[in-house]
Amino acid sequence: MSAVATVIECRALSRRFRMGEGDVWALRNVDLSVESGEYLALIGPSGSGKSTLMNLLGCLDRPTEGRYLLDGAAVERLDDAELADVRNRKIGFVFQTFNLMARQTALENVALPLVYAGLSRAERRRRAGEALRRVGLEHRVDHRPDQLSGGQRQRVAVARALVTRPALILADEPTGNLDQATGREVLGLFDELHREGATIVLVTHDPKIAQHARRRIELVDGSVRADVRQPEASP
Amino acid sequence: MSAPALERRPAGRSIPLLELVRVALEATAANGARSLLTTLGVVIGVASVVVLVSLGDGVRSFLGEQFAGLGADLIVVQPGHTETSGFGPPLENVQRPLTIADSKVLAQRVPSVVGFSADLVGGGTVSYLNRSRDVMVAGVGERFWEVRGMRVEIGHPFSADDEAARRRYAILGHTVVHELFADENPLGKTIQISGAPFLVVGVTAPKGRMLGFDLDDLAFVPVTATEDLFNRDFVTEILAKARSHEDVGTAVAQITDVLERRHAGHQDFTVHTQQDLMGTFNRIADTMASVVLAIASISLVVGGIGIMNIMLVSVNERTREIGVRRAVGARRSDILAQFLIESVVVSLIGGIIGLLLGTAVVLVAGLVLPSLPARLSLWIVLLAFGFSAAVGVLSGVLPARRAASLDPVDALRYE
Numbered sequence: 001m002s003a004v005a006t007v008i009e010c011r012a013l014s015r016r017f018r019m020g021e022g023d024v025w026a027l028r029n030v031d032l033s034v035e036s037g038e039y040l041a042l043i044g045p046s047g048s049g050k051s052t053l054m055n056l057l058g059c060l061d062r063p064t065e066g067r068y069l070l071d072g073a074a075v076e077r078l079d080d081a082e083l084a085d086v087r088n089r090k091i092g093f094v095f096q097t098f099n100l101m102a103r104q105t106a107l108e109n110v111a112l113p114l115v116y117a118g119l120s121r122a123e124r125r126r127r128a129g130e131a132l133r134r135v136g137l138e139h140r141v142d143h144r145p146d147q148l149s150g151g152q153r154q155r156v157a158v159a160r161a162l163v164t165r166p167a168l169i170l171a172d173e174p175t176g177n178l179d180q181a182t183g184r185e186v187l188g189l190f191d192e193l194h195r196e197g198a199t200i201v202l203v204t205h206d207p208k209i210a211q212h213a214r215r216r217i218e219l220v221d222g223s224v225r226a227d228v229r230q231p232e233a234s235p
Numbered sequence: 236m237s238a239p240a241l242e243r244r245p246a247g248r249s250i251p252l253l254e255l256v257r258v259a260l261e262a263t264a265a266n267g268a269r270s271l272l273t274t275l276g277v278v279i280g281v282a283s284v285v286v287l288v289s290l291g292d293g294v295r296s297f298l299g300e301q302f303a304g305l306g307a308d309l310i311v312v313q314p315g316h317t318e319t320s321g322f323g324p325p326l327e328n329v330q331r332p333l334t335i336a337d338s339k340v341l342a343q344r345v346p347s348v349v350g351f352s353a354d355l356v357g358g359g360t361v362s363y364l365n366r367s368r369d370v371m372v373a374g375v376g377e378r379f380w381e382v383r384g385m386r387v388e389i390g391h392p393f394s395a396d397d398e399a400a401r402r403r404y405a406i407l408g409h410t411v412v413h414e415l416f417a418d419e420n421p422l423g424k425t426i427q428i429s430g431a432p433f434l435v436v437g438v439t440a441p442k443g444r445m446l447g448f449d450l451d452d453l454a455f456v457p458v459t460a461t462e463d464l465f466n467r468d469f470v471t472e473i474l475a476k477a478r479s480h481e482d483v484g485t486a487v488a489q490i491t492d493v494l495e496r497r498h499a500g501h502q503d504f505t506v507h508t509q510q511d512l513m514g515t516f517n518r519i520a521d522t523m524a525s526v527v528l529a530i531a532s533i534s535l536v537v538g539g540i541g542i543m544n545i546m547l548v549s550v551n552e553r554t555r556e557i558g559v560r561r562a563v564g565a566r567r568s569d570i571l572a573q574f575l576i577e578s579v580v581v582s583l584i585g586g587i588i589g590l591l592l593g594t595a596v597v598l599v600a601g602l603v604l605p606s607l608p609a610r611l612s613l614w615i616v617l618l619a620f621g622f623s624a625a626v627g628v629l630s631g632v633l634p635a636r637r638a639a640s641l642d643p644v645d646a647l648r649y650e
Binding site: 055058060061080081084085087088089093095099101102103104112113114115116117118119160164165 | 241242243244245246248250254261262265555556558559560561562563564565566567568569643644647
């Protein structure tokens with residue numbers, strides 16, 4: 001790896017929600033730097049603000065205050081369409097419930113972000129096929145989600161997250177809907193992606209799953225309580 | 236991880252229409268029965284437009300042919316003034332009937348016509364031996380045949396002498412001959428018309444139907460004979476035929492002038508031309524067309540509301556899908572386009588089904604009722620597509636805007 005670049009740079013990031021009479025600060029003055037190739041777990045109980053932080057990191061939401069540089073570009077003041085483009089090119093999402101398009105094949109699902117990137121059909125198919133091969137599903141290209149197992153569906157979702165070669169992979173409880181064995185399989189895939197140099201932020205409430213990451217950030221009441229790094233070792 | 240980074244899609248550039256249509260077709264097919272029922276309003280609306288417009292079109296061209304058969308230069312003078320204008324106290328009734336004498340004076344003083352024929356038309360029972368038939372009895376002037384463009388096929392037309400002598404001669408139409416005489420030769424036979432004896436002197440060439448009226452189911456007699464038969468001293472109308480198409484206007488002016496003088500300066504008669512009649516029928520046809528369109532639009536509006544409703548349901552059901560699409564890079568405008576296109580696709584499917592249904596109805600109607608003049612044409616097809624596309628756009632706007640306005644975070648969290 002060449003010079004290490006900073007993928008995420010948050011400064012005093014805060015997010016306030018209006019709730020009935022008063023305001024609630026879901027996130028308060030969060031400072032966070034994540035460098036390229038890091039594998040980071042975001043942990044905390046429900047209500048700790050980890051979903052709010054994930055939405056901000058994923059450019060699905062905008063901070064009330066503070067700065068957020070993603071891959072070197074300030075995104076906190078971008079408009080809606082610009083944020084959509086940032087999500088498209090720089091972020092790959094993996095969701096707990098897979099969130100695949102039920103009527104489309106694995107290949108079409110993986111190619112979906114490329115549709116919004118404006119690529120030609122041939123180029124989309126080529127890149128999507130490559131991404132499916134990367135997650136070991138080259139033999140399931142034309143299967144629809146209901147013809148795939150839970151683990152395979154999540155691997156299709158991972159392929160969809162990889163297909164744009166994003167700066168950041170954001171996984172929100174990616175094993176929450178899987179049994180232990182397939183959950184381990186998917187986490188193994190994240191480990192591999194990490195070894196290949198991908199930058200991964202894994203959001204989870206489960207400390208055992210967080211063990212897979214090299215760095216753990218614990219959120220409590222909207223603030224970072226702990227930031228723990230552990231040496232590179234096999235899980 | 237070595238491929239080039241993605242370029243940013245230029246602002247305002249939408250994703251390809253083909254992609255949107257594909258997604259729309261998938262979504263529509265996934266809810267087959269529901270989508271089909273949704274389009275029912277549009278199906279019925281478009282089908283009725285196709286059927287009624289085809290029928291109207293057919294009737295219009297049918298009437299056109301009929302009027303062309305009348306002869307373009309026909310002029311009809313009828314008693315009474317039918318086109319009044321302005322308000323004011325009702326005029327004293329000075330209506331004077333038209334008479335054979337009127338037509339004789341016109342014949343002397345109006346050079347721009349081929350001839351005049353004063354006709355007195357009434358109903359009568361024609362009988363021969365033990366057969367009888369109720370027909371229209373037309374008392375006609377000597378020049379009737381050339382004025383009206385009809386021909387005596389067997390025998391000879393009435394002469395000026397026949398008319399002056401009030402001879403009880405009859406020329407029969409084909410239908411009458413067939414019904415009364417079957418295969419017998421009618422010439423020289425004596426028939427009874429409403430009890431009075433008439434000698435058959437001719438048979439007309441078949442003329443067919445005109446506006447539903449069988450022109451071969453007539454008995455022609457000299458107009459003077461009908462005066463005696465019906466005990467009248469006035470006629471139903473005076474027909475004339477202009478020498479040429481350019482002469483029609485002059486002829487109308489001359490006829491009006493001559494008759495007004497004879498009628499003490501009162502215009503108590505009406506001069507129609509074939510163009511007037513056609514204009515009237517066209518106005519009727521236009522009115523019919525607007526009524527048809529009004530009815531069809533109601534059905535299309537109802538259909539549109541149906542589509543809007545189902546699209547709102549669809550947006551609601553697919554909230555999470557919208558969230559995912561937004562997460563992977565769809566802009567609001569992409570979502571807007573997706574649902575708008577879907578609405579148009581649903582509506583167009585309804586339009587196509589309606590078009591096929593309407594076409595089938597028109598074709599079947601043509602087979603079952605050959606006399607029903609229905610005609611399909613390209614512009615009806617275009618109209619059907621135009622209507623259904625417009626309904627799709629209008630009913631898709633609200634649901635599509637709602638879909639596009641969803642917040643990605645909320646949409647992803649939606650259960």
